[in-house]
Amino acid sequence: MEIIQIVGLGLLAAVLILVIKEQKPIFAFLIAAFTGITIFLLLISKISSIIDVLEELAKASGVQMIYLKTILKIIGIAYIAEFGAQIVRDAGQESIASKIELAGKVLIMVLAIPIIGIIIETIMKLLPV
Amino acid sequence: MTWIGSWLKEIIFVVLLAGFIDLLLPNRSFERYVRLVVSLLILLTLMSPVVKLIGGDPAQKLQTALNQAAKELDPEVDGSSTHQIVQQGLALRKKQEAQSLKWAGQEVAKEMEQQIESQTEIQVDRVEVTLAVNRQASQQEDEQQQSAEKPVINQVEVFLAENQQPESEASRPNEEKPKSAISVPVIKQIEKVNVSVKENATQEAKSGTEGPTGTEGQGLVGKPSSRNQEIVNQLTKNWGISRTVVKIHEPGEQAEN
Known part of the structure; x- marks a missing residue:
């Protein structure tokens, strides 16, 4: 209901x-x-x-909680950024809205950096120097 | 085989979540970014056995990396780093304490050796002194006294040199004589005064009173043991330590140890 x-x-x-x-x-x-x-x-x-x-x-x-946490963080950032951006867009400030979206995208990318780091580290260790 | 099971479970879980949030996403503009991160996460999950093989738990690594990233974003949340610094400081302090205890033990040993040689004219090869901070006793009494911990002599090992002259048993305490007289016929020779070490001060005192009736009383038989007794008396008198911590090794005994 x-x-x-x-x-x-x-x-x-x-x-x-x-x-x-x-x-x-x-x-x-x-x-x-x-x-x-x-x-x-x-x-x-x-x-x-x-x-x-x-x-x-x-x-x-028995799945590691950190995966769930990371994904939930991504959703949270996406939702909040989207929400703010749409309100600002309603007010007619298109440029600010796009900045908010940019901030959301950057913060999502920041979450990716540790993952990329671990993957690259593993690959570097796998390959003979 | 359990690792395959948990690995598969993780993959299924992460992929399910990825599909789920693909639906949840508000609009198209975020989709590419979210997809990138989620696909990286899936890749990491797929690679996790390899990462574990190379060293380190991927989830834990991710946790620390994310914590670090969060710390960079807002520097006020740095509880973990303070904790680390405190722990490092504690470790350094322990190391320093151990070093100073060792050094003090060496000095005390030198002093003891000189005293024994000058006062009893027994040739001593070397003396080893083990010091320890009396942590247990101070914890029992009060937590606040921990800062004023005192090092106590835990163990004194006297290694006698070879071919020394036998000494008279003049310096022996009077109260032990009758007991030793009783035990004379039974036990021919006991070479060392070897009593287990007690850390606690109260236990030391207790075993100190019990000691002479047992091992040490028997140890008086024969000339080498009376010499040992003299050394023990000398040490206990000069240093105020319990008899139980003194351990005397005969010259031939070192091979057995």
């Missing part, structure tokens, strides 16, 4: 924004940002339950 709540909230916010946009564009932006954050917060409990299940699975199967 939560999907109905979320869709209703979204529709309501959209109508309100349409009404208010002509007179006060700043409030329209605030409503958009607030609606986005509220939907996000509504989803957090669901996300946490999913992550709990994944962690349980990883523990039960």
Whole structure:
């Protein structure tokens, strides 16, 4: 039933924004940002339950937690960067939005650096010098 | 075969997760980057037996590398490095303590050798002194006294030189005489005064009182043991150590040890 709540909230916010946009564009932006954050917060409990299940699975199967952690970090960075970028884009600041996306991409790449390091180290050790 | 099982489990898990987050991704712009990182992760998982073979656990390496990266991003979170520094400092302190104890032991041994030779005229080959910090006793009393730990003499080994003149047993304490007289016919010769070493101060005192009734009383038989007794008396009187820590080796005995 939560999907109905979320869709209703979204529709309501959209109508309100349409009404208010002509007179006060700043409030329209605030409503958009607030609606986005509220939907996000509504989803957090669901996300946490999913992550709990994944962690349980990883523990039960004896898989190293660090893989799960890395992947979860990637998703988190991607989501948060996307969220911020879209709000800023709604406000009409396309350039700032693209900078936020760039930051998200760079941070994801930073996560890749240790992995690349380990792989390259292993390959260097494998090959005779 | 278990490693194959765990390896396969890891691969399946990581690939499943990768597919899962491919669906979860918000839009196309991040997709390439996320795919790169996830594929690297899958590659690492595939290579993990090789990495383990070469040395080191890949997951642990990844953990430390990620911690390092996180530390570079915000330098305030550096609990692990402080911990490391503290541990290194502790290790250095232990090393220093051990060295100073060794040096002090050598000095004490030199001193003891001179004393024995000058006061009892017994030729001594060498003296070895083992010092130890009396950690157990201070822990029992109070934690705060740990800083004021005192080194105690743990063991004194006297190696006698060959062809020395037998000495009279004049310096022996009086209370041990009757017991030694009883044990004279039974035991012909006991060459060394060899009593197990106790670290604790209270135990030392206790075994010090028990010692003479047993081994040392028997050890008085014959001339070499009376000489040993004299050395032990000399050392205990001058250095205030328990009789039990003194160990005297006869010249012929070294081959057995």
